[in-house]
Amino acid sequence: MMTASLTFNRRAFLVLGAAAALPRPAFAAPGKQIAALFAGKVDDGGFMQAGYDGLKLAEARLGATIAFTQGIAPKPEDLTEALRALAKAKPDLVIAHGGQNNAAAKAVAAEFPDIRFAVTQGNVTGPNLASYEVLQEQSAFLAGMLAALTTKTGVVGHMSGIRVTPGLKGRAAYVHGVMHANPTVKVLTNFSGNQDDNPLSKKVAAAMIAEKADIIFTMLNAGRTGAVEACREGGAKQIGNVRDWTIVAPEIFVASAFADSGQALFNAAQDFVEERFAVGQVRQIGLETPEAVRLTMAGTVPANVKGRIETMAAEIAAGSFKVPAEWEGVEFANPA
Incomplete structure (x- = not known):
């Protein structure tokens, strides 16, 4: 069951918790x-x-x-x-x-x-x-290209939580982006089952780093912190999503698949x-609206890599390149 009780007026908002009998919010103001x-x-x-x-x-x-x-x-x-x-x-x-x-x-x-x-x-x-x-699969594809073009170990990772269609499409695009840029790079990909579990995400990221992944694309919510801790301890870099993480933790994030x-x-x-x-x-x-979708890159990304990413972004935005949104392959299991 779900519980909460709160009233609100025109400038307020109703917040309902996850474990209570949901009341009906009372709209009593003009406007939509x-x-x-x-x-x-x-x-x-x-x-x-x-x-x-x-x-x-x-x-x-x-x-x-x-x-x-x-x-x-x-x-x-x-x-x-x-x-x-x-x-x-x-x-x-x-x-x-x-x-x-x-x-x-x-x-x-x-x-x-x-x-x-x-x-x-x-x-x-x-x-x-x-x-x-x-x-978001459009910026995720660019993230895959960046990972493939900048990895030093030849192994990169992808982490997410629950299997919803946008997340699956984003993972597929990332893997295809890696393959497009360098088909010899190995991708470790995992859906842990939880977007917000930091101990779990840290464990998954650490396991990937132990398998030589030096760049991990994280499609997580509150559970991103655990992956950041693992990258910091293991010397790996990360590509974020949703917002520009390169300005939040520049020592960890080399890029972010921005998708607002x-x-x-x-x-x-x-x-x-x-x-x-x-x-x-x-x-x-999509990418034709850069305020909504784009790949942000840290200043440490080489100019020639940025150039390749920007060229591909223009092709996707123009419709001359279609980002693949399906992938089937072996996944990286949650560590015990």
């Missing part, structure tokens, strides 16, 4: 009413926080009344219950942040045909449902407010 669901913590320094920033931007720029639920376990039944609780308050728009909400959003949107629903990083549609997707999922959330809100909401569509945002 937008409610969002985050299957994680909005201060995780990663994907969920990016989405929350997009929601706050909608409040600031669009004058929307906002409410949100955070900390919901990424289980279909819990996500469905949380979305249903938000919809019962009768907001104008409900946004589910993350592709793990695909099934829940599809089901709940059908129950509330008069409310608009959106899934960020999703691929579901319906008469009142749209998906808005930031193409908050832009997808804000775009959904903006389209709704401006009456062009993409009902029945999947709207995509």
Whole structure:
């Protein structure tokens, strides 16, 4: 069960915990009413926080009344219950942040045909449902190229947590980026089962480093800290994602596959407010919008490598190169 109780006015927001009977938020103010669901913590320094920033931007720029639920376990039944609780308050728009909400959003949107629903990083549609997707696989492909072009050991890593479609596409793109730049480089890839578990992520990263991985691409949320600790202790470098990690920990991060999922959330809100909401569509945002998707690189990256990355980025943005989004191969098991 999920519990929480909190009221809010136009400038406040509703925060619901992960273990309580969800109350209905009470919208009582003018302006569009937008409610969002985050299957994680909005201060995780990663994907969920990016989405929350997009929601706050909608409040600031669009004058929307906002409410949100955070900390919901990424289980279909819990996500469905949380979305249903938000919809019962009768907001104008409900946004589910993350592709793990695909099934829940599809089901709940059908129950509330008069409310608009959106899934960020999703691929579901319906008469009142749209998906808005930031193409993180495009920056992940560039990250793979960078890893292959700068590794000294010939072994690189990839780490993520739960197996959602955007994460799988990002992993596939990274591996193909490595292969495109240097097919002799070995890739160790792991989905640990948890985006936020620091002891687990540290253990996985340390095991990869023990297998000679000197650059690891981390698609994690709050669990990134454990991987950073392992890289620091093991002398490895890291490529981040979502935000620009090269300015957060420049001694560890050589690059970051920037993909601002908050832009997808804000775009959904903006389209709704401006009456062009993409009902029945999947709207995509890629490298042609560099404020949303790009590879940021540290100053230590050689100029010739940067040049190759920038050339490929231009080709992808122009549509002359399509990033592969599927991969099947042997995975790196969680260490005991």
